Amino acid sequence: MRLGILLACTFLNVAAMTPPAPITPQPAAPSPGPLRLGAMTVWALQDGRISLEASLLKGAAPAEIGRLLGGQEAVMTPVNAFLVRMDGRTVLVDTGIGKDPEEDAGHLVERLAAAGVAPGDVDLILITHYHFDHIGGLLKADGTRAFPRARLLVPRQEHDFWLQEPSRLPERLRGRIPKLKAIFGAYEAAGAFRAFGEGEEPAPGIRAVPAQGHTGGHTVYVFTSEGRDLWCIGDLIHFGAVQFERPEVGIAFDLEGGRAIRIRQELFQRAARSKAVLAGAHLPGLVRLEPKGAGYAAVPAQP
Numbered sequence: 001m002r003l004g005i006l007l008a009c010t011f012l013n014v015a016a017m018t019p020p021a022p023i024t025p026q027p028a029a030p031s032p033g034p035l036r037l038g039a040m041t042v043w044a045l046q047d048g049r050i051s052l053e054a055s056l057l058k059g060a061a062p063a064e065i066g067r068l069l070g071g072q073e074a075v076m077t078p079v080n081a082f083l084v085r086m087d088g089r090t091v092l093v094d095t096g097i098g099k100d101p102e103e104d105a106g107h108l109v110e111r112l113a114a115a116g117v118a119p120g121d122v123d124l125i126l127i128t129h130y131h132f133d134h135i136g137g138l139l140k141a142d143g144t145r146a147f148p149r150a151r152l153l154v155p156r157q158e159h160d161f162w163l164q165e166p167s168r169l170p171e172r173l174r175g176r177i178p179k180l181k182a183i184f185g186a187y188e189a190a191g192a193f194r195a196f197g198e199g200e201e202p203a204p205g206i207r208a209v210p211a212q213g214h215t216g217g218h219t220v221y222v223f224t225s226e227g228r229d230l231w232c233i234g235d236l237i238h239f240g241a242v243q244f245e246r247p248e249v250g251i252a253f254d255l256e257g258g259r260a261i262r263i264r265q266e267l268f269q270r271a272a273r274s275k276a277v278l279a280g281a282h283l284p285g286l287v288r289l290e291p292k293g294a295g296y297a298a299v300p301a302q303p
């Protein structure tokens, strides 16, 4: 699938995307080395990149957004998955866009290999939400599971939002249902799929924090080891250069804009207070937050 089409499906806002000019496939930038946090080792795995236009942002004057973006009208933005090794387990959070010969995407398996991990080594996969830049790597091109030994855990609320009552899904999203059924059905048929409920701990040492707004069941995962917290925040933020300093600025991709803003503000406040390390699917690196004015400054996370 062409990225332009993919993004039209994923983000619903065709007009604001960079026109789907041919993109020369190229390797994504090398992933930085791992971060050690308590007994956890964390790798950001850049599956690919997407171009996001500044006009997607809502709730601030264009001049202010232009200032924060240094005058750029579009930003090349990473699409990350995250690898966490802890307590003898190998955990993947999200899986990127997946292979597409025409796109700069589908580098996840190479990134895992660079971290010394084969697809068959992954024990557990956690999904933040069902947009295709987060679940696209779950299947191989032949439709079989890309991670043959992994259990796939998803938030029940997100699963039901997309698949339980199609009549309640906005009509423009219903075309995605067959692909979602193929992806999750492959893991379900292998007995490797589970949807966990709100308040349920997906796995020991890992908590799921509801963060609805971006989608119907968007979820943040909190990993804790020796008092250190890693938050895999999915799409809680898209434009690091704007939305840390101005968390009240929304983005056109959010299903419920006001709710997405409120949960970002609330979770950023908690993350700054607890000095958690944030791992964002569309951020260039792992960061911590420090209060700055009415918002936050993101500082690179150190061990």
Ligand SMILES: [Zn+2]
Residues within 6 Å of the ligand: 131, 133, 134, 234, 235, 281, 282
């Ligand atoms: Zn995303």
